[in-house]
Amino acid sequence: MLRSVLRLGLAGVLLSSLVANAHARELDTAFGEIEVPDAPQRVVTLYEGALDATLAAGVTPIGAIASRGSNDVAAYIGEHTDVSALEMVGVTRELNIEAVLRLQPDLILAAPQLSEEQYQLLSRIAPTVVPKTSGFSRDSWKAETQLFGQALGKEAEIDEALENVEQRAAELNERLSDANVGGTAYLVRWMPAGPMVMSSELFSTGVLASTGLIVEDEGLVSEGSAHSDVLSLENLSLIDSDWLFLATLNEDGQQALDAAEQSNAFTRLNVVQQEHVVPVNGQVWSSASGPLAAQAILNDIEQALLP
Amino acid sequence: MTVSSLTQRFEQRTLLLSLLTALVAVSVVSLLVGAGSVSPLQALSILLGSEDSDAHFVVWGLRAPRTLIGIVVGMALGVSGALLQAVARNPLAEPGLLGVSAGAAFAVALALVLGSSAATLRISVAQLGALIGCLCVLGVARWRGVGNDPVRLVLAGAAFSALLGAMTALLLLFDQRSADEVRFWVIGSLAGRRLEDLIAVLPSIAFCTLLVALIARPLSALALGERMASGLGHHPQLIRALVVLCVALLVGAATAIAGPIIFVGLVVPFVARAFAGPDIRRTLWFCLPIGPLIVVSADVISRLVVAPSELPLGVLTALCGAPVLIAVVRARRLPML
Numbered sequence: 001m002l003r004s005v006l007r008l009g010l011a012g013v014l015l016s017s018l019v020a021n022a023h024a025r026e027l028d029t030a031f032g033e034i035e036v037p038d039a040p041q042r043v044v045t046l047y048e049g050a051l052d053a054t055l056a057a058g059v060t061p062i063g064a065i066a067s068r069g070s071n072d073v074a075a076y077i078g079e080h081t082d083v084s085a086l087e088m089v090g091v092t093r094e095l096n097i098e099a100v101l102r103l104q105p106d107l108i109l110a111a112p113q114l115s116e117e118q119y120q121l122l123s124r125i126a127p128t129v130v131p132k133t134s135g136f137s138r139d140s141w142k143a144e145t146q147l148f149g150q151a152l153g154k155e156a157e158i159d160e161a162l163e164n165v166e167q168r169a170a171e172l173n174e175r176l177s178d179a180n181v182g183g184t185a186y187l188v189r190w191m192p193a194g195p196m197v198m199s200s201e202l203f204s205t206g207v208l209a210s211t212g213l214i215v216e217d218e219g220l221v222s223e224g225s226a227h228s229d230v231l232s233l234e235n236l237s238l239i240d241s242d243w244l245f246l247a248t249l250n251e252d253g254q255q256a257l258d259a260a261e262q263s264n265a266f267t268r269l270n271v272v273q274q275e276h277v278v279p280v281n282g283q284v285w286s287s288a289s290g291p292l293a294a295q296a297i298l299n300d301i302e303q304a305l306l307p
Numbered sequence: 308m309t310v311s312s313l314t315q316r317f318e319q320r321t322l323l324l325s326l327l328t329a330l331v332a333v334s335v336v337s338l339l340v341g342a343g344s345v346s347p348l349q350a351l352s353i354l355l356g357s358e359d360s361d362a363h364f365v366v367w368g369l370r371a372p373r374t375l376i377g378i379v380v381g382m383a384l385g386v387s388g389a390l391l392q393a394v395a396r397n398p399l400a401e402p403g404l405l406g407v408s409a410g411a412a413f414a415v416a417l418a419l420v421l422g423s424s425a426a427t428l429r430i431s432v433a434q435l436g437a438l439i440g441c442l443c444v445l446g447v448a449r450w451r452g453v454g455n456d457p458v459r460l461v462l463a464g465a466a467f468s469a470l471l472g473a474m475t476a477l478l479l480l481f482d483q484r485s486a487d488e489v490r491f492w493v494i495g496s497l498a499g500r501r502l503e504d505l506i507a508v509l510p511s512i513a514f515c516t517l518l519v520a521l522i523a524r525p526l527s528a529l530a531l532g533e534r535m536a537s538g539l540g541h542h543p544q545l546i547r548a549l550v551v552l553c554v555a556l557l558v559g560a561a562t563a564i565a566g567p568i569i570f571v572g573l574v575v576p577f578v579a580r581a582f583a584g585p586d587i588r589r590t591l592w593f594c595l596p597i598g599p600l601i602v603v604s605a606d607v608i609s610r611l612v613v614a615p616s617e618l619p620l621g622v623l624t625a626l627c628g629a630p631v632l633i634a635v636v637r638a639r640r641l642p643m644l
Binding site: 233 | 341342343344345361364365368369370496498499501610613614615616617619
């Protein structure tokens with residue numbers, strides 16, 4: 001009985017995905033099936049991952065939100081488009097819906113966390129694509145990127161961008177193991193009272209893991225949150241690993257390292273004494289996602305681990 | 308001096324001694340327990356001269372500095388609370404409620420936004436902010452001629468603290484980068500503070516100690532009334548100014564090392580008065596062990612409740628202090644100062 005119900009359900013899922021493929025301009029989003037225009041011209045991205053994916057697909061959006069902890073988009077975006085042409089329409093936590101309306105978009109790409117109320121408002125302005133991601137998982141950004149690619153009608157470009165990331169990671173993985181570099185790694189955000197361990201299920205830690213490093217969070221991060229609480233300095237030895245990636249919310253990882261080095265609980269860690277601490281750009285490592293950010297992270301890893 | 312007052316003095320002295328003993332005991336506990344993997348037994352063997360380097364670092368490198376800082380912060384907050392309550396003649400005067408902590412936090416936020424890094428400048432800036440915040444509140448309350456009205460002073464303090472808090476929030480909105488660094492200033496904590504920070508504020512604390520020793524006597528005369536104090540040859544205006552300076556320096560120093568720790572300055576003088584009676588000089592003596600006792604105990608608890616993380620100390624003191632304030636308000640008999 002149970003088995004036949006399961007089979008029926010599975011058949012249904014397969015059938016519906018076939019139907020979705022047949023009509024490529026109809027998308028399966030978190031708020032149900034929506035229809036998107038054939039070739040969107042005025043795209044507004046309300047999510048850093050969407051901005052990244054849109055640029056990776058070769059489309060230039062007209063509006064975007066600021067990177068977390070900043071008043072502008074993440075600095076790495078500037079390498080891929082003319083940032084001054086991008087209208088800012090708010091920050092992650094506070095969308096300026098009037099600014100979105102003013103831009104008169106024909107497609108809105110939003111974050112998976114978008115609330116129902118905001119969706120109702122935005123979807124009256126333009127078709128709003130909200131990915132179905134829930135919780136944190138290393139690879140959810142790929143599905144998100146693919147969905148945005150479908151929405152833009154640029155499936156081929158996105159598939160290529162994702163493939164490039166995978167290839168580059170595999171290549172880096174090989175070079176690292178050839179150079180005998182590897183082992184365990186943590187991604188940590190430094191706070192004045194101590195470190196916060198970032199979940200091993202994030203976009204950036206996922207990219208880190210794809211190069212062969214063993215990324216952990218020691219069970220310190222509870223299910224469904226991006227990072228642990230601020231760890232007691234007494235427990236700093238828990239993050240003593242082969243490599244320590246150190247970020248703040250903003251661009252300046254070096255500043256985070258300087259602050260951390262004032263604490264002798266930090267400087268006595270083995271990983272610090274081996275100079276295996278890598279200060280990284282928090283905009284890319286703890287806020288962004290998408291194929292371009294993945295390439296930026298892979299660049300960082302290559303530069304730090306294969307000097 | 309009568310026999311009864313002599314026995315009373317003797318009793319108070321033993322009381323003071325037992326409070327000091329309790330403080331020593333709590334300090335030892337503070338060295339023994341923590342959020343980390345170093346057990347009380349291991350820590351004890353370190354105290355007895357064992358040489359395990361990791362445990363040695365945790366006990367002497369982490370727990371000892373924060374215990375020391377807790378003791379100094381507790382003393383500073385307790386004494387400044389008692390001083391402020393005496394000079395404002397108001398049992399509800401609390402440095403945190405009087406805009407001192409909010410002033411310090413605002414000054415630090417301003418300095419960070421203007422580009423100074425968290426490591427430099429912090430202590431003098433926080434102290435200056437505390438002084439200005441305190442002066443503003445006392446100024447507002449005095450201008451209205453309601454220096455003796457507990458409710459108005461507390462309201463003026465609450466209003467000013469809210470204003471400064473809003474301005475801090477505004478600064479942080481303009482410059483989101485500072486938000487991370489300033490978050491620490493919204494809720495106090497002893498974690499991750501360094502002995503260097505403590506040493507940086509020691510001169511001003513020493514200066515305040517000297518000042519308190521000088522003004523304690525005129526201050527207790529002031530309790531008899533302004534005219535009586537003038538008649539005894541004191542200068543009420545000068546004394547008040549010195550006390551405010553002292554409170555701002557002490558609280559500024561405490562806030563600079565540990566962030567705003569609210570309610571300690573309110574609760575400690577209450578407990579001290581219960582032991583010492585109304586005389587401000589004795590109250591001050593009792594504040595010295597009681598303040599650190601409360602701060603260090605709260606810090607020990609804050610380390611244990613959410614291990615392997617720590618609860619910020621400011622959260623814990625607010626959780627415990629708020630009910631005390633409510634109890635004070637509900638007990639109709641507010642002590643007259």
